[in-house]
Amino acid sequence: MLISPAATAAASGVLYLHGFNSGSASPKARLVAQGCELLETGPLPCATPQLPHRPAAALALAESLLATLGPQPLLMGSSMGGFLASCLAERHDLRAVVINPAVRPAGLVEGWLGEAFVNEYTGERFSIEGAHRDELAELTPAWLDPRRYLVLLGTADETLDPRDGAAAYRGAAMxxxxxxxHGFSALADYLPALFAHGGHRLAPGCMTRHSLEDDSHL
Structure with a gap:
């Protein structure tokens, strides 16, 4: 069992998982990928996959990428991606950074059954079915080890109640x-903390508004 993030070796790579109906080209995904290029020790392997809308398929794709990121990748995820990152962290004994993570997402999508969506990054059209809810219920970990996680919560999240996240990850670094x-638009300001959770530091001088992309639409 993982003892603490500080007791483990530096992360060998980063896997960033976007949120529901988002994409691999989202501002947060691009920011994380850019951060992986700006570390003191040199570039770190990074994967920001475009995830299928079905939860089981999304988790399977993410899991298939772990082997490409070395022996101890750092997981990062936002919203539904935070939920998926937590699933992988518990399965594979890994550290994770979760940003406004979805908690008990099966109940969340219950209210979306039959609703149609269009992914602005891929153009894909789909509707929420009972299978989405059932897969999320099946995937939900029985318990979250708080020692694995760094949790970022926006107190004015308009989509998820931050109190649910605080309770689910109680005891974690927060x-x-x-x-x-909900989009955690100030993520660039917290990028050093994200990488520190994986045992890495950003190179001196890289954290400027001139060196990072405009993240006003995160």
Whole structure:
């Protein structure tokens, strides 16, 4: 069992998982990928896959990429991607950074049954079916080991109640952003903390608004 993030070796790579109906080209995904290029020790392998909308298929794709990222990848995920990152962290004894993570997502999508969506990154059209809910219920870990996680929560999240995230990950390292939204638009300011959770530091001087992409739409 994982003892603590500090007791493990530096992450060998990063796997970032986007949120529901988002994409591998989202601002947060691009920011994380850019951060992997700006570490003191040199570039770190990074994967930001475009995930299928079906949860089981998304988790299977993400899991298949772990072997490409070395022996101890650091997982990162936002919203539904945070849920999937937590599933993988518990399965494979890994550290994870979760940003406004979905908690008990089977109940969340229950209210979306029959609703149609269009993915702005891929153009894919799909509707939420009972299979989405059932797969999420099946995938939900029985317990989350708080020692694995760094949790970032926006206190003004308009989509998920941050109190649910705080309760589910109680005991984990946690950052609360006062007034923070669901998209966690200030993520660039917290990038050093994300990589520190994986035992890495950003190179001196890289954390400037000139060296990072414009993240105003995260």
């Amino acid at each position: 950052i609360l952003q006062p007034g923070g939204d």
